[in-house]
Amino acid sequence: MLLIPISSSSSSILPPNSYPSNHHSLFFSNLTYPIPHGSRKLKTLRLRANFWESIRSGFVKNNNSTQLVEPPSIVVDEEEETEPLLPVEFTLVERNLEDGLIEEIIFSSGGEIDVYDLQGLCDKVGWPRRPLVKLAAALKNSYMVATLHSVMKSSSDSDSSEGGNGEKQQEKKLIGMARATSDHAFNATIWDVLVDPEYQGQGLGKALVEKLVRALLQRDIGNISLFADSQVVDFYQNLGFEADPEGIKGMFWYPK
Amino acid sequence: MFLGGTISTPPASLRLRSTLNPQNAVTQSSSQATFPAAMQRKPPSYSISDEDLESRGFLLRRTAEGLNLDQLNSVFVAVGFPRRDTAKIEVALQNTDALLWVEYEKTRRPVAFARATGDGVFNAIIWDVVVDPSFQSCGLGKAVMERLIEDLQVKGICNIALYSEPRVLGFYRPLGFVSDPDGIKGMVFIRKQRNKK
Numbered sequence: 001m002l003l004i005p006i007s008s009s010s011s012s013i014l015p016p017n018s019y020p021s022n023h024h025s026l027f028f029s030n031l032t033y034p035i036p037h038g039s040r041k042l043k044t045l046r047l048r049a050n051f052w053e054s055i056r057s058g059f060v061k062n063n064n065s066t067q068l069v070e071p072p073s074i075v076v077d078e079e080e081e082t083e084p085l086l087p088v089e090f091t092l093v094e095r096n097l098e099d100g101l102i103e104e105i106i107f108s109s110g111g112e113i114d115v116y117d118l119q120g121l122c123d124k125v126g127w128p129r130r131p132l133v134k135l136a137a138a139l140k141n142s143y144m145v146a147t148l149h150s151v152m153k154s155s156s157d158s159d160s161s162e163g164g165n166g167e168k169q170q171e172k173k174l175i176g177m178a179r180a181t182s183d184h185a186f187n188a189t190i191w192d193v194l195v196d197p198e199y200q201g202q203g204l205g206k207a208l209v210e211k212l213v214r215a216l217l218q219r220d221i222g223n224i225s226l227f228a229d230s231q232v233v234d235f236y237q238n239l240g241f242e243a244d245p246e247g248i249k250g251m252f253w254y255p256k
Numbered sequence: 257m258f259l260g261g262t263i264s265t266p267p268a269s270l271r272l273r274s275t276l277n278p279q280n281a282v283t284q285s286s287s288q289a290t291f292p293a294a295m296q297r298k299p300p301s302y303s304i305s306d307e308d309l310e311s312r313g314f315l316l317r318r319t320a321e322g323l324n325l326d327q328l329n330s331v332f333v334a335v336g337f338p339r340r341d342t343a344k345i346e347v348a349l350q351n352t353d354a355l356l357w358v359e360y361e362k363t364r365r366p367v368a369f370a371r372a373t374g375d376g377v378f379n380a381i382i383w384d385v386v387v388d389p390s391f392q393s394c395g396l397g398k399a400v401m402e403r404l405i406e407d408l409q410v411k412g413i414c415n416i417a418l419y420s421e422p423r424v425l426g427f428y429r430p431l432g433f434v435s436d437p438d439g440i441k442g443m444v445f446i447r448k449q450r451n452k453k
Contacts, residue, residue, distance in 0.1 A: 130378070138375040143351075181381075183373045185348035186340070189381050213445055223444065225381075227417060230439030241443040247422035250442020251433040252415070253405060 104151045109215045111145035117174040125194050146212040148176030175199045178208050188216050190226040300406045304395045313361040320349045327365045335386050356404045368396040380408050382418040
């Protein structure tokens with residue numbers, strides 16, 4: 001399990017009428033950083049081969065053909081000093097399933113997430129329940145929320161490179177999330193990294209964190225930190241994190 | 257948590273977009289959602305009281321108002337932090353959940369500082385805890401930390417963490433901080449040197 005521990009707060013009564021009653025979801029778009037999100041015409045960029053290679057190597061090929069989808073490439077003037085900007089939303093994996101179904105795993109740093117879905121996902125990985133209102137607030141107050149969604153569609157659908165935001169009748173499922181808080185200038189801290197157990201072991205958690213880190217770096221956040229359970233220290237080390245750098249220790253105030 | 261006294265607000269009145277009370281308010285964007293603690297807390301007992309500090313000429317501040325960022329930067333440099341862009345410091349302070357600084361009345365300069373960032377409900381990390389070297393070892397660091405922690409607790413934040421340099425572990429432990437509880441490790445992303453073509 002890819003978990004970062006969070007303390008559970010005591011349960012509280014949900015305030016009535018906090019949510020639109022006809023549609024049980026809250027969407028929080030993160031408006032704090034400049035890259036426009038949610039637009040269909042994403043300025044997707046040609047990503048370097050080694051960037052995809054590092055992700056491709058994490059995916060297990062099984063009987064169902066799994067292919068990595070490169071986003072439609074528009075070659076941008078290469079300022080070779082810096083990495084090309086990550087698009088806000090793009091497809092990580094596409095695989096053919098039985099019955100002519102296609103599953104797309106979509107990464108997004110746009111922060112659009114249904115709080116009910118998130119709670120369901122937290123339940124699935126076995127985390128203690130946190131009040132929905134607080135979950136929603138935590139998301140809203142996060143500098144960046146990265147999500148993985150699985151979109152199922154039939155192979156008769158044309159053009160699979162759409163964002164999959166429900167324009168067509170597609171089954172879209174939240175399967176992973178990671179979020180970061182930040183002061184928008186110097187430091188960011190990653191919290192709550194989770195992947196649906198059914199989708200673990202496929203390199204998705206790795207991709208989730210790797211993309212989140214990359215997006216943070218591209219916003220000039222110099223210091224990216226996190227707290228890792230002992231059993232996932234290696235996972236983060238493999239992603240470029242160092243424990244106790246220069247002897248600096250993570251400390252908690254009266255941890256439970 | 258703390259169960260003394262009467263419940264001051266019923267749980268159903270948890271409201272988004274509220275600040276707790278003016279003296280604890282930090283410059284926040286209007287989209288910040290905060291949760292006041294539902295229960296009244298016992299009055300905090302600090303190692304050094306506000307009055308004691310004041311009598312020694314130290315004024316406690318909880319907002320960035322009146323804080324000279326160049327002077328703050330000088331304190332950072334004096335304790336060994338890199339000098340940072342004051343424009344960036346300003347952005348950081350605007351996106352900080354809580355901060356506390358001590359103003360020395362005589363010089364009107366900041367002599368102690370600490371701030372915390374987080375999601376406003378579950379987690380907070382304390383950064384940039386500094387005391388001007390000329391004013392160290394007289395309880396200012398402790399005073400700032402105790403109050404910052406209290407301010408975070410009042411907001412309902414249970415998970416308060418920080419990253420401590422090895423030489424100041426002994427400063428944080430008496431305040432109640434534990435390193436690597438249950439083997440949890442603080443980790444930092446290390447940027448590799450890129451080969452430029």
